[in-house]
Amino acid sequence: MSLALEAVSKRFGATPALYDIDLAAGEGEFLALLGPSGSGKTTLLRLIAGLESAEAGRVLIGGADMAGVPARARGVGFVFQHYALFRHMTVAENIAFGLRVRPRARRPGRADIRARVAELLSLVQMPELAGRYPDQLSGGQRQRVALARALAIEPRILLLDEPFGALDPEVRRGLRRWLRELHDRTGLTTVMVTHDRAEALEVADRVAILRAGRVEQVGTPAGLWAAPANAFVYRFIGDSVELPCTVQGGIARFGSASLPEAPCALPDGGAFALLRPHEIGIAAGGEARVRAVAAAGPAVRVEVQAGEFVVEALLPPGAVPPSVGSACRLDLGAARFFPLR
Amino acid sequence: MTARPHPVPVLAVLAALAALTFLVLLPLAALFAEVLDQGIGRALAAFNDPESRAAIRLTALVAAISVPVNTIGGLAAAWCIARFHFAGRGMLLTFIELPLSVSPVISGLVWVLLFGAQGWFAPVLERLGVQVIFATPGLVLATLFVTFPFVVRQLVPLMVAQGREEEEAALTLGAGGWRMFWHVTLPNVRWALLQGVLLLNARAMGEFGAVSVVSGRIRGQTLTMPLQIEALYNDFQAPAAFAMAGLLALLALVTLGARAMLEWQTRRAVDAQVTPA
Numbered sequence: 001m002s003l004a005l006e007a008v009s010k011r012f013g014a015t016p017a018l019y020d021i022d023l024a025a026g027e028g029e030f031l032a033l034l035g036p037s038g039s040g041k042t043t044l045l046r047l048i049a050g051l052e053s054a055e056a057g058r059v060l061i062g063g064a065d066m067a068g069v070p071a072r073a074r075g076v077g078f079v080f081q082h083y084a085l086f087r088h089m090t091v092a093e094n095i096a097f098g099l100r101v102r103p104r105a106r107r108p109g110r111a112d113i114r115a116r117v118a119e120l121l122s123l124v125q126m127p128e129l130a131g132r133y134p135d136q137l138s139g140g141q142r143q144r145v146a147l148a149r150a151l152a153i154e155p156r157i158l159l160l161d162e163p164f165g166a167l168d169p170e171v172r173r174g175l176r177r178w179l180r181e182l183h184d185r186t187g188l189t190t191v192m193v194t195h196d197r198a199e200a201l202e203v204a205d206r207v208a209i210l211r212a213g214r215v216e217q218v219g220t221p222a223g224l225w226a227a228p229a230n231a232f233v234y235r236f237i238g239d240s241v242e243l244p245c246t247v248q249g250g251i252a253r254f255g256s257a258s259l260p261e262a263p264c265a266l267p268d269g270g271a272f273a274l275l276r277p278h279e280i281g282i283a284a285g286g287e288a289r290v291r292a293v294a295a296a297g298p299a300v301r302v303e304v305q306a307g308e309f310v311v312e313a314l315l316p317p318g319a320v321p322p323s324v325g326s327a328c329r330l331d332l333g334a335a336r337f338f339p340l341r
Numbered sequence: 342m343t344a345r346p347h348p349v350p351v352l353a354v355l356a357a358l359a360a361l362t363f364l365v366l367l368p369l370a371a372l373f374a375e376v377l378d379q380g381i382g383r384a385l386a387a388f389n390d391p392e393s394r395a396a397i398r399l400t401a402l403v404a405a406i407s408v409p410v411n412t413i414g415g416l417a418a419a420w421c422i423a424r425f426h427f428a429g430r431g432m433l434l435t436f437i438e439l440p441l442s443v444s445p446v447i448s449g450l451v452w453v454l455l456f457g458a459q460g461w462f463a464p465v466l467e468r469l470g471v472q473v474i475f476a477t478p479g480l481v482l483a484t485l486f487v488t489f490p491f492v493v494r495q496l497v498p499l500m501v502a503q504g505r506e507e508e509e510a511a512l513t514l515g516a517g518g519w520r521m522f523w524h525v526t527l528p529n530v531r532w533a534l535l536q537g538v539l540l541l542n543a544r545a546m547g548e549f550g551a552v553s554v555v556s557g558r559i560r561g562q563t564l565t566m567p568l569q570i571e572a573l574y575n576d577f578q579a580p581a582a583f584a585m586a587g588l589l590a591l592l593a594l595v596t597l598g599a600r601a602m603l604e605w606q607t608r609r610a611v612d613a614q615v616t617p618a
Contacts, residue, residue: 051509071512078513084506088528098514101524153514 001062001156001189002027003048008057010043017043018213021057025157025206028187030180032200034236035210041193042081044210045159048191050074061156077150077188081162083142085134091145092117092130098153120148123182140171147179151186158183160192164199176203197237201225209233231338234274241280241311243273245337252337256307258287262332270340277301279334280313282322286329290322306330369590376587379580387581388588395561396569396585400546402477403565407484407545412538415492420526422493423500424508437493440486449483449554456482475557480565483551488541495537496530503529532607536600543596547589 003025010018018040025031033041046052048059050071059066066074085094095117099108108116121127124144134142143163150158163179164172180203183190194200200207201221208218209232217229228234235242243259245252252264252271264271278299282290288306295301300315302322311330315321322328376384387393421427422434440448455461456473466473473479507529511521527534549567556563564572566589573582 049513051512071509072515072517074513076513078510080506080510082506084510086507086510086525086528097511097516097524101511101514101516101520149510149514 002060003031003157003189003191004058004060004063005044005048006058006060008044008047008054008059010040010047010052010054016213018047018054021213021215023208023215023218025189025191028189030183030190030192030203030205032204032207033191033193033210034197034200034207035195036236037195038212039210040213041195041210042161045078045161045191045193048157049076049078049159051078075153075156077153077155077158079143079146079150079158079160079163081165083134083146085142085145085149087134089133090130091126091132091134091137092121094134094145095120095149095152097149116152120152123151124148125178139167140175143167143175147182151188155188157189157191160190162193162195164194164196172199179203201237207237209236211236228336231272231274234336234338239277241275241277241313243275243309243311243332243335244340245271245273247271247337252335254307254309256309258306259309259330260332262335264337266337266339271337272340273332273335273337275332275335277312278314278316280311281331281333282313282315282328283331284322284326284328286327288328288330290324290326290328293321293324295321304328304330372583372586372590375583379583383580384584384587387584390581392561392564393569393573393581393585396564396566397588399477399480399562399564400566403480403484403552404542404545406481407488408538408542410485411488411541412492412534415489415537415541416496416527416534419493419496419500422497424505434497437490439490440488441490445487445548445550446554448486449551452479452482452486452555474555475559475563477563479555480552480563483555484545484548487548487551488544491541491544492534492537495533495540499530499533532603536603536607539596539600539603543593546592 005021005023008018008021009016021044023031023044033044035041043052047054048061048066050066050069061074061076086097089097096113099113099116102108117130118127121130124147126141126144129137129141129145134145137145147163160179164175167175176199192200192204201224204221206218206220207224209216209224211232217224217233219227224233224237228237234240243254245254245264246269247253247264247266248268250263250265251261252266252273253261254273262273282302282304288304288311290302291305291310292303293300294303298317300319300321302313302315304311304313313330388397418433418437422430422437453460453474456466456479457463458474460474471478473482507525508521511525516524546565547567548565549571552565553568553571556565556568558564558568558572560572566585570582570585570589573579573585
């Protein structure tokens with residue numbers, strides 16, 4: 001079902017946590033909320049679930065205003081960061097919980113519940129672990145049980161809070177792919193909170209980038225990468241090199257003879273240039289000097305001393321790395337300029 | 342684990358054992374030896390005395406009221422303190438400890454000030470014809486006051502450590518407040534709660550100071566077991582006093598044993614959670 005947030009604001013005591021958030025996820029969409037810790041993304045997720053209440057604004061699920069609807073009646077599946085499995089129940093009992101606590105009129109029979117649990121256990125690929133207790137499971141298994149438990153109630157939307165946060169990198173990658181497949185199979189509208197950009201950009205259809213309680217930009221992973229709205233987004237979604245400069249008459253100067261000037265559309269004044277390491281070109285001969293070369297890995301990493309700056313560049317695969325100590329010059333043609341605030 | 346066990350500080354251990362023997366085991370042994378010395382028959386005969394029977398009944402009644410009331414009240418208080426951050430939370434936590442830090446005599450006196458013949462509520466009580474002080478209600482109130490902290494103190498640290506995520510998960514899965522409580526909150530703290538209840542019960546039956554202030558010492562009416570023991574002893578009926586004391590001590594030992602078993606249970610449960618499969 002679709003999800004919409006309209007002008008949602010939230011404060012904790014005197015501390016504002018979310019300012020005027022407008023955000024929507026279409027039917028079947030996978031939306032990621034990406035931001036550093038303290039950006040309000042988890043609070044936003046809890047607001048959708050009804051675990052927190054907003055000071056202002058509306059939360060709409062399937063077009064219906066959720067004001068006054070308690071968490072238990074919202075029909076959202078919530079997967080907690082630390083799984084929050086019921087420690088005294090087996091895996092099967094955990095998954096069955098949401099069905100067993102339904103009011104009698106809507107509660108499935110015992111056999112139906114058992115069948116549904118079995119179905120979900122095979123969906124999360126762990127049918128043999130039905131009788132285990134949460135403390136007998138690995139982190140990845142707990143995560144999948146938590147997901148199965150959330151799916152058992154046939155939620156209208158699925159909310160995931162840092163679903164891979166507590167797992168090993170290798171397990172994370174496998175689960176990430178599995179989660180995306182699961183989403184494609186179930187077609188559930190999904191909102192995932194994460195601080196890991198690779199996770200958000202790889203899994204989600206669209207990514208909302210949050211900072212200090214505000215949405216900085218919403219877009220597809222490719223769109224964000226191609227056209228970041230501001231310096232924060234640029235920095236947050238990928239590695240970047242930052243060079244301060246002064247703009248005068250449409251030309252940016254870096255105050256160092258070893259960095260070339262570049263055309264810049266900003267008005268006169270202080271600014272800075274942002275570049276992706278792989279966008280920086282290195283040519284032989286010039287005022288700059290190669291400080292270090294690391295050739296292990298798919299791309300060659302070159303550290304260049306340009307005046308007072310140390311610039312890290314990535315050479316494309318197959319490029320011949322320059323020798324350490326040799327003179328070079330940098331091509332900053334791909335730089336994006338942002339004004340100093 | 343790679344850490345080597347520390348060398349056992351033999352002297353300290355010996356000192357601790359000596360202190361335990363001298364301060365705890367020896368007096369307790371003396372008590373039971375005294376009881377056995379009189380012969381079991383005479384000890385049992387002491388319980389045929391109607392006043393002693395009344396004391397036992399009264400103690401059972403006071404415990405039967407205090408234990409459920411303070412279990413439910415303590416559970417509610419612990420839940421509020423552990424789950425919500427409200428104004429005055431810190432103060433509430435401090436005040437809950439008050440009965441443990443204040444002298445039991447004061448715990449009794451406050452009730453006299455409230456409900457005694459000259460107390461704040463004396464006119465109301467007089468009109469209603471209810472007697473609190475020097476009667477069973479006073480004994481219950483004093484016991485409730487003294488034993489309130491036990492359940493709360495057991496539960497708050499555990500509930501704080503467990504966090505509220507499981508309860509929130511239950512809510513998002515469609516459980517109402519009661520179902521959440523019965524299926525998630527209560528099972529998660531059951532062992533600690535039982536421990537608290539045992540301690541609460543032991544204190545409710547054994548309390549002397551607070552109840553002695555509000556009791557008025559009417560024989561056969563307002564004497565609980567500890568008060569009866571003192572009364573017997575003061576009457577030079579040492580054998581009966583020791584018999585009764587033996588029974589009370591036996592109850593304490595049973596409580597202690599049950600508590601040790603529970604602790605062992607709990608530790609096993611915690612170990613299972615810490616050790617990954």
